[in-house]
Amino acid sequence: MSGTIKKRGGAWRLFVSGGSVNGKRIRHTETVQGSYQDARKRLSALESSVSSGRYIATGMQSLGQFWQNWFPAKRQSIRPMTASGYERLYKKHILPVLGKKKIQKITASEIQSILSDRVAAGNPATAAHILRVLRVAFKAALRQGQITVDPTAAVESPKSKRRELEILSPSEWRQVREYVGENESHFLTAFTVLITTGMRRSELSGLQWRDIDLERRLIHIRRSFLVIAGEQHYQDTKTDRSFRSIALDASTVQILREHFDSSVRLQGMFGRRIASDLPVFTLDGSTPVRPDTLTHAWKRVAKAFGLNVRLHDLRHSAATLMLAAGVPVGDVADRLGHATPAFTLTVYRHAIPGAQEAAAERLAAMLDPTSRGDGQALDKGLPSVPLAPILAP
Incomplete structure (x- = not known):
């Protein structure tokens, strides 16, 4: 081999x-852009793969x-939803444009063109996701x-552009709760739990009766329930911090x-008892609500209410109203x-009332302690400014 x-x-x-692959002698030609060191590095990798029998004709690979x-192995190392x-x-935006092109000949300008098309169509978030996928794939190809x-x-x-958070005010929630009780009563408990706990919808779907301790007034978040490509999945919570207990x-x-x-x-109508692993929220008595x-x-x-509020915004509403009521960020x-x-x-800074005013007063006190009439207070640390609750009774 040479x-x-x-x-x-x-x-x-x-x-x-x-060497040979499938009985055929290897004769590989490849063009490398970049420095001589880049070329030497690639040649070394080729020589190593040929001598070890791991050679793949990458020059002909699209x-x-x-x-x-690559992707079947990658799939095993990431979450099913991801x-x-x-x-x-990949199938919708990448494959139709770049799928048949040789991987070594794909340029930054071609990728930029795909992203620009998505941005022009009003989907900058989709463009960002496409770039994220391509970066993962090309980093793997480089390795x-x-x-x-x-x-x-x-x-x-x-x-x-960051989407401005939409939330329900306390009065709006009371009106919505009354409407749901009359028109969508099967979902009243689910929506109530979402806004009073701030949990994600997949976490709510994943709740089982063993996760709820009504005596201690706790919900334990242990798993999520998802439907991916028509298949139902229970999976572990998103992060270690997502595995948590929430007071009720x-x-x-x-x-x-x-x-x-x-x-x-x-369950009694069917001669069954409530089992600990039955879903809390279900439409058929046995399968978690999707x-x-x-x-x-x-x-x-x-x-019905003319609200521009998504289901996920119930989580944002919970966070915003807690902070506005003075609940510590932690x-x-x-x-x-x-x-x-x-x-x-970072996400909910806007929800803390008086934060800007407090910052202005504290800075002024540092610059001119006499303006506060208490020049010694700063020597003991900046005084805290209490947050005023805004929740309606």
Whole structure:
């Protein structure tokens, strides 16, 4: 086995021969853009793969072929929902444009063009997701020696405007609760638990009766329930912080007691008893309610009220109202299952009333202590400014 490098214009031409694949002698030619060191690195990888019997004719491999070889293993190392999202974006946006193109010949400008089309169509978030998928794929190709330069490194990330959070005010929630009780009563308990705990819809769908301790007034979040490509999945919570216990208020405990009694009666009609592993929220008595079923029910409610509030915004409403009521950021982060209180503060900083005013007063006090009439107070640390509750009675 031997390999050589020759200069061809602004690129390097690699020639490798030796060994065999399927009885055919290997004669591989490849063009490498970049420096001589890049060419040497690629040649070394080729020589190593040929001598060890791991050679793949990457020069003839398309992105589609690489994806078929790489993604099945990648799927096993990521969450099912993430894998489903990767595959959906690849099939819809990447495969039709780049699938047949040789992986080594794909350029940053071609990738940028795909992203620009999505941005022009008003979908910058989709463009950002596409780039994320391509970066994961090309980094894998680089590690495997399939390519010498990652084209996504030169691609500008699309800028997407952060969606302004929409929340329900306490008075709006009371009106919605009354409407749901009269028109969508089967979902009243579910929606109530979502807004009083701030849990995710998939976490709610994943609740089993063994997760609820009504005596201690706690809900234990241990798993999520998802439907991916028509298949139902229980899976572990999103992060270690998502595995948590949430305290319940007296009103939510009462509505859950009533929901439990109703479930006992329903199971009794079929001669069954409530088992600890039965789902808390179900339409047929045995299968968890699907997250998208909850979303569709909420859309009907929102439409009836003319609200631009998504089901997930019940979680945002819970967080925003807790912070507005003066609940410490750390406690809010614990209830939501956020990785850190800093993340909670970044997302919901706007919800803390008087924060800007407090910052202005504290800075002024540092610059001119006499303006506060208490120049010594700063020596003992900045005084805290209490948060005024805004929740309506």
